[in-house]
Amino acid sequence: MSQATPATRALTAAGxxxxxxxxxxxxxxxxxxxxxxxxxxxxxxxxxxxxxxLVDGKPVCAIVPSDHEVAMKKLAAAFRGKSAEMMKPAEAERLTGYKVGGISPFGQRRAVPTAIEQSALQEDLVYVNGGQRGLQIRLDPGAIPARFGAVAAPLVA
Structure with a gap:
């Protein structure tokens, strides 16, 4: 398994x-x-x-703790939308360029609006998928909104 993925390249490029x-x-x-x-x-x-x-039919990315479920109403509100629904796996793979189980919020084929659960920003370090199944990236969660324009919002139930 290579450590070089679109996600690691995006993080390196962002410093x-x-x-x-x-x-x-x-x-x-x-x-x-x-x-x-x-x-x-x-x-x-x-x-x-x-x-x-999808929020009001438009693709978005949500980053939430693995022990919580995303609340669809909260997700829609984070993007000033009315409704949200999970994207079908095949559509997510096509949009991001990653396989389900290996989707990273970084280096996606097409950049989409992204939100991170605000409570995650209280951690010193977090893990996010590195763009391959079985590959995680550990980083300061504050870098996600600061460098990638993600919004911090309450997203979980």
Whole structure:
């Protein structure tokens, strides 16, 4: 598995410090983010999952702790929309250029508006997907809104 992905290249280009962490990806895991947290020996709220959704029919990216579910009304509100729904996996893969289970919020094929759960910004370091299944990136969560224009908002139920 290569450490060089569109996500790591985007972070490097943005001048963001990060470390790469590999783990044994389980394709049969019921909740990939929780499986990643367990494999890394990290608290689930520090391992963030990347979700692709539609707000009023337009694609968006949500970054939330792996031990929480996104609240669709809150997600819609974060983007000043009326309704939100999860994107179909095939559509998410086509839009981002990543496989489900390996979708990173960084280096996506097409940039889309992004929101991060505001509580994640209270952590010193968090993990996000690095663009491959079994590859996580550890970084300062404050870099996500600061360098990538993500909005911080309450997103979880």
């Amino acid at each position: 963001i410090a990060f470390t790469v962490h590999r783990y044994e990806y389980d394709p049969g895991a019921e909740r990939v983010g929780l499986q990643a947290a367990e494999a890394l020996g990290e608290a689930p709220h520090r391992v963030l999952k990347t979700l692709m959704a």
